[in-house]
Amino acid sequence: MSDAHRTAWVSLVFLMALALSVVVVPWISPYTYDLQDLELIGQPIGPDRAHWFGTDELGQDSLTRVFFGGRISLAVGLASALVATLVGTTIGALAGFFGGRVDTALMRLTDVVLSIPLLPLVLLLSGLLRPGLPMLVLTIGGLTWMATARVVRSQFLTLRELEFVTAARALGAGSGRLIIRHMLPNALAPITVSATLAVGSSIMLESALSFLGFGVQPPTPTWGNLLNAASPWIGAAPWLALPPGILIFATVLAVNFLGDGLRDALESKD
Amino acid sequence: MSAAFLLKRLLGAVPLLLAISLLLFVIVHLAPGGPLDVYVDNPSVTPEALRQLRIGYGLDRPLPVQYLLWLKSMLEGAWGYSIRTGRPVTQEIIERLPATLLLGGTALALSLAIALPVGVLTAALRRSGVDRVLTFLSFSGISIPVFWLALMLQLLLSIKLGWLPAAGYETIGASGVRDRLAHLVMPALVLSLATIASWSRFLRSSLIDVLEQDYIRTAFAKGHSFAGVILRHALRNALIPVVTVISLDLASVISGAVITETVFAWPGIGRLFVESMDGRDYPVLMGLMMLGSVALILANLLADLVYAAIDPRIRYE
Secondary structure (H helix, E strand, O other): OOHHHHHHHHHHHHHHHHHHHHHHHHHHOOOOOOOOOHHHOOOOEOOOOOOOOOEOOOOOEHHHHHHHHHHHHHHHHHHHHHHHHHHHHHHHHHHHHHOHHHHHHHHHHHHHHHOOOHHHHHHHHHHHHOOOHHHHHHHHHHOOOHHHHHHHHHHHHHHHOOHHHHHHHHOOOOHHHHHHHHHHHHHHHHHHHHHHHHHHHHHHHHHHHHHHOOOOOOOOOOHHHHHHHHHHHOOOOHHHOHHHHHHHHHHHHHHHHHHHHHHHHHHOOO | OOHHHHHHHHHHHHHHHHHHHHHHHHHHHHOOOOOOHHHHOOOOOOHHHHHHHHHHOOOOOOHHHHHHHHHHHHHOOOOOEOOOOOOEHHHHHHHHHHHHHHHHHHHHHHHHHHHHHHHHHHHHOOOOHHHHHHHHHHHHHHHOOHHHHHHHHHHHHHHHOOOOOOOOOOOOOOOOHHHHHHHHHHHHHHHHHHHHHHHHHHHHHHHHHHHOOHHHHHHHHOOOOHHHHHHHHHHHHHHHHHHHHHHHHOHHHHHOOHHHHHHOOOOOHHHHHHHHHHOOOHHHHHHHHHHHHHHHHHHHHHHHHHHHHHOOOOOOO
């Protein structure tokens, strides 16, 4: 087993464990994410036996909020990556399959979106629309599909010329059937890799937005807005800023290692 | 590469910019709550004054008219007036540019100085302990959230150790190079980390590809030293794709670093963007987005030009 393989497996196990813990947290934690202990309101209290990660200035249990925040952060990351992959695959497949004017138009569109700085654009949209979670997912996914589209397009340009496609066409397969049944399965490897990497960049983008105050709004916790809330207390209560930051870091790192391992495993044949 | 090609590419950027401007205009103006929303609850602003303001800013005209007027004035260099301060948008941006250029330029220099040696080292020592450690570090550099890294550095270097100022551009009253440098260290480090990581990864894989080619084996067979082959023969070719990546990243030097500038209270255009977001200052936001897009398009063009300039096999028609 190569280095990349081992790292990818470790990453996968970590991500599964993390996903499991954020799913079960409501049944395990004695607190809810917005439960305020009225005696602890005023300023953050350090970790103790009742609150392992301490409490914030609103008297809320930090450990519980970090794992509830993980639910939102992971869900937004996965859903946004799914949107980006669907949009990117559709656009790339159509452009690569039909070529000509369709290709030109779709690639121009890709160029336009790629020529606007990403973070400011996402900030602008989410700041002006103040979106709820579904709109946030659509915004992030709707602005990060371009890499996938380019990869899928180049795959389809190659596949289009291959003999099995000509054969299927000669047997009477229509465009839709050619794309979905014959060509798409052959492009799944690069799509899987870019979908995996998209999860990492979506999580990063959501936390950046929420950190700047334009993403998910409190009291709903995400790793990004927990860091936003922790930053004024960084000197007095550093324990608030450690767990969310470490979890974003570890999650994105694991996703990137997983993507790298998948690329190694899936694309080594060519 | 010909002047005709350059002209063609520059002309090609025009419809691209028009499409971007239209897209941005629609986004900004379809959003609920206009730029004058902030005045609605202000008792000292009468409905009549509000109406005057709407007319003054042209917000009462139909959207297509607003767009054409805006486009016309953009082309004339009049980017409108900031809704928050009432000053010209161009003036607001120009005032903030030096700080952004200083930070971006420093980060760029830092990235080059670190990424190139690291890339060569990891490719040359492939699969060694050094390579593994540096590879892990560069994966970390791409994966670490910059705002958190910034907070941790502030905690460690400013609050705990007291070595560096936590934020800001300069100490009020103090002046001089030392003070400016002390303020520059942390933001420049944070801003350069991602580019260091990605450039060194690119150089590593590009150099590894080149090292497998026949002419490198020939160079070794002729008795050149390992370092000689890498530096004299392999590096030149390996740098070609890397230079393209670097050119593309140059855009961020101009368009600013939103997160880094915000966390470190650095008075550049990235922070101006966030401040304008808070005030829904449409003219400033539009100006900044257009500036960022122009920078990206120019960086793309630069990448193509540099690519052609250093690789004689590339010929653009």
